[in-house]
Amino acid sequence: MPADLAVAEAPALALEMTGISKRFPGVVALNDVHLRLEPGKVHALMGENGAGKSTLIKILAGVYEKDSGTIRIGGREIEILHPSDALKRGIKVVFQEIALIAEFTVAENIFLEEYPVGRGGSIRWRTIRKEARALFERIGFDVDTDARTGALPVSQQQMVEIARALAHEARIVVMDEPSSSLTPNEVGLLFKVIRRLTSLGIAVLYVSHKLDEVFEIADTVTVLRDGRHISTRPIAEHTNDTLIQDMIGRRIETLFPRERGPASDRIALSVKNLSTAAKLKDISFEARAGEVVGFFGLMGAGRTELAKAIVGFDPISGGEISIGGKRLHPHDTRTAVSLGIGLLSEDRKGEGLMLELPVVTNLSLAALEEFARLGLIDESRERAAAQSFVDRFRIRTPSLEQPIKNLSGGNQQKVLLARWLMRGLSVIVVDEPTRGIDVGAKSEIFALIDRLASEGHAVVMMTSEMPELLGLSDRILVMAGGRITESFTREQATQEKVLNAAIG
Amino acid sequence: MVSEVSHPAGPGNAIGRLANNSQIVLIAVLVILCVGVSLAEPQFYSGANVIAILRQAALVMIVGAGMTMLLITAEVDLSVGASLAFVGVVAMDVINITNSVAIGSLAGIAFGGLVGLVNGFVVTRLKVNSLIATIGTMMILQGSVFLYSREAVQNHHHLAAFVDIGAGYVGPLPIPVIVAALFFAVAYVLLRHTTLGRYLYAIGANQKAARLSGIRAERLKLFAFVVTGLLVGVAGLVLVSLMNAGQPTAGRGFELTVVAAVILGGTSLAGGRGTLLGTLLGVLVLKVIDNAIILLQWNQDLQMIVPGVVLILATYLDLAKRRANAR
Amino acid sequence: MPPSVSLGRSNRLGAGAVDAFAVLTRRSDITLVVALIVLIAFFAFTAEYFFTLRNLTNVLGQASLAMIAGIGVAIVFISGEVDVSVGSLQAAVAIPLIVIMNHTESLTLGLAGALALGLAIGVVNGYLSAYVGINSLIVTLGMLFVLRGGVYLYTGKTAIPDDVGLDSFFALGNESLFGVVPYPAVVAFVLLLVFMYVMRHRPFGRMVYAVGGNAEVARLAGYPVRWVKFVCFVISSLLATISAILLASRLGSAVHLSGLGFEFQVVAAVVLGGVSLSGGIGSLFGMALGVLILSFLSNGLGMLDLATEWQLVITGIIIIVAVAFDELKRRRA
């Protein structure tokens, strides 16, 4: 929008960001993006994963520094170089990944940013306890404020995170996918919180890719795609289709190419009455060669726990797992891999990448024995194989020696997927395969998963992304509270049915 | 931006490349040291002195090879000094009893391996932070060595073979240097060209990822501890032979020398980074400094100060370089 | 945290609650308390003269040096860093203390000199670790070497005697309050209470825990992570300096040998006290118990006329077992 106009309106605006750009090694995260928030209004920020939503708010929060562009609050231009700058300016961000100190009590976490202190400068613990309790009563959320935060289930931690927004005198509250791990009635509480905020004249930036929520709570919607600003319109002017159109930029089915034929009836993976001490209860299912089995569930439903159990990463307390008819010793990844099952973890940095090490080393890790004679690695063969995967998967890297930390999320994910293909597995478990990667790469990953299946692998996919689930899966199993609550065929499944089952 | 980081690299040098940048500094330092010292004190290049330096370096290098593996897997062993002394005492004692260098040597090396096994067990099974665990075992060894023998175990039957371990020569080369070279070569190949070595890096870089890829991280760490222990056994033999007696008081501060050398060589305490070549350079730099201070007849207290400063400086340079690369 | 940020709203509300009880009842601490009691009981029955007021107060005095330094080291640990330089620091800061006293005959100036050097050391440790970002183990290990070597160089490896012999200086480390409680114990106790209060009831203390527990979250909460760590290093060095001053008084001189291996004793006690190397976990109360356990252990074993060798072995085993036990519990929880 024209700058002079912006300036003229400035006083009315809570926040104005113009011409914001940000690059990371190998990817342009934001390109000349602008955003305007009005006091007392809810402004939705939408876009697929990797569209640039998170980057934008992290700039706002002072986590990243923008490469260019200006930020105005109440018309005055400001610089945000450190989170404390944002907080001083009354910008409160509720992040998707929990930003709480696990060792502290819930009450203390609420006041983490500004401990109430007495005249002597001592922390007023009683005040903290009292106000925290009062706060949760106000929004009608029942949680033990003296509990160790780390001991709470994820969804409750998320609510604590959200409640913090009320505890501070904020002028702008940003919420990044706040509902991702919430049960519907918790979402209800969330909206209650948001309305309370707006009634106090606070501007709310609501980041989400869930249409229904946006239509319910937002006044205005800004859509980003591939780091670019696509549209900003009052919600009234939008329909489901127009929004999706803006977000994805093409019709949904084209995002999910489906070349593969029907699944064979050879059972590649069978899980019987699997339970773990922590979470899972009596899980049984099978996956056939050439089939994509999609697991859906809200955060904390036990998807990741299941994924880690069936690849032998976590110990199990009961039940059995067999791959290609062979029984797997629980809690032993080595036999699991040699039997032909592997996991593409949701936590790329934590459980997938060796950030400092080169692409080739990351790529060949699981298949290394195949290039070795008497333990000696034939490096030319290793590199040749790696190169062929880099080409086939169109992995964008300047060289095989490139430390993988310098690749974009999408390319990193492709390397990790290639790691398993190189090993030649029969069953591959993918957990949130497209988390935090941009749309282009996303469809490539989808294509790869489809190819895996068509090449006769059994794919077990854990996801919280409805389109991805519906688009890719042959069968859909829904989890809640560590159990499988429903099972649908591709044809039966609809967004509503699946959600209801997930709420359990 | 991305291209800045990519260096041309021959096949397989992938991991090597990462460390190489940090080694240029060391090579430079080493060269400057040698030139500087030999200008001030020509004796520096006398064959005798070079051999003296090499023999001292050998002792540290032997253990350094194991310590490098440990640090690459993000663990550390501070008990090597105490263990070094104990190995000597045990070996000397067994040799006196059995009158056989072979058996005595085996006993010493076995003892070292046992210590490594215990350390490895405490760290991988009991999950005790290796820094604390090995400080604990260090105390235990320092105490129990005196319980084993209060006074130095003397060399009763002077067996030629025993003396040779430390003081012997093959041609112009002292045996300890040859031994060190041997272990260096083996460890080098192991770290650089074998699956095992690659897995050690993987574990240090990201243990969970390694496990998910079917690597038995805990076992390999245990392996690294045992290897280090065995190498301490070998070094202990060399030392006991050189001293011609099992000295319970030997090895004080040896662990710090070794760790310092390895870190100086660009191996990161965080794991996943480091090379044996770097360790070799680190050892040489430290030992040349040590030697130079004596040759120049400087106050030997500098032998404590200089390494301290060098260590911090080297780590800083390495850090700075990697930050530059990350930009 | 700057007062400007603190909530206007909350200041109106009721007085701050002091619940040191919450600190006392951390489960790991309870086990330590029990361990300490058992230990004392054991020696009371086995070792003659152990369970006498004179001996018990003696041990308190002896423990206080490690206790005072331990507070600082524990705080650094909690902030997610390590400090192993305290041993050589003890020898180093005693030099200005004695030298200045010998020249000026003023205890105050001597103390000031010692604290100044201690401060400087802390600043260097903190700057290199927190701001430059060099691994703090390496920084403080290097400092350990540099200081010890420096002391040897400066003193020519001889002790510097206190030629003035001020009674006030002698009293610091050698006399007792009401002839019962040694002054070092009093100092240690006061400092312990002060820092237990700070770590529990001052925003700064909570920041230290947050920074050690999860630096990224702390950053998001607007904390000056580096500054917090920096200050922790400074605190550690200053407390180590205080322990050094008391030691110097007990030795009546600046001894170039003092503090050899002291860092090990302190770290051992801190870890035994349940302070985690990974940061964010542990309490000063636990640290204090750790120190007391090790001190009573060494005193008791000495009373049983047990050789140093055994003391080393037993201490080593206890440390490993204690930490292993701690880990087990943490994984269970």
Place this chain on the structure above:
Amino acid sequence: MTRTIAKLLLAGTAFAALTAGALAADTPKRIGYVVNYGTHEWYQNVIKGMKAHAAEIGATVEVKDANLDVAKEVSAAEDFIAQGVDVLIITPVNEEGVVPLLKRAKAANMPVVLEGNPVKGMTTMVAICDYDTGYMAGVEAGKYAKDHLGGVAKVMNVGLPLLSATVLRSNGFMDGIRTIIPDAKLVHDLDGGGNPDRALEVSTAALAQNPDINIIYGINDSSSLGGLQAWKAAGKSQDNLLVVGTGGEGLAFINAMEKEPSYKIEAAMFPEKEGYTTIDAAIALYQKKEVPEHIVSPTAPMMGDDWKKFYDVAGTTRTPKWDAINALTPPAKCMKTAADLKK
């Protein structure tokens, strides 16, 4: 029979009369000994000597080891005072470091005997004369060099600057040797840390630099042996070498004198005797007798097989021949003490 030896020994010394009476009068029952470095062989044997003599008078010696930790030394002494031992014996880790301790012991009326080095404000000290020990060995070394090394003396001192006692020995040695060979040269003055491997390491470098060194002096047996091992490791013959050790605390030097052609002189310090004498001082002090401020325990250089005169060796144990040891007459006072170093 040992008692008669005791008498025999005391006959010569300053307080013969006193202790002769002492045997009649009541004697201390519990003696506390704070040793500076109890794991060291020298002190192991000092303690043996103490316990042997204590047994004779029906007393017990309790030992607390400071293990070279000055702080622990003070604590250990405190503990003994708390335990209310009859006499306290202290070997200071560092002379200066125990001054306040003596003050406190006085306040608690605890008689204190110092072993090793003089301390400001002490009542009495039992010690060998480190300087004299080195000096006498130096003289012998000089003679040897004159006869066998062509009157050339190029000395490598494997020293330990950390402790005043060991510095005195080195100085004594050089002064002694110069009485015979005035132009004896201290080619290399090393810090061998007093432990064998460090001594070996630094000696190796020094020998590489100065191949013309022909005398190695070590402030203790670990140091001299470390130096000798360095020599051997350099592949040199021992023909024109003289090694002089100090202490003679254990079997190491005997072993060396038997098997190493160059290990000719040992400045023996008879730790057992030192311990024995210390107990005598403790008794005298306990009985409030007049005691000289400095009681010297004898030392003597041993050449070749001399050690056989003083020790019986069976396997790994050696037993002192008291008659011979007690026959040695110590000097009334030392030529130099730590105090002289300060100047």
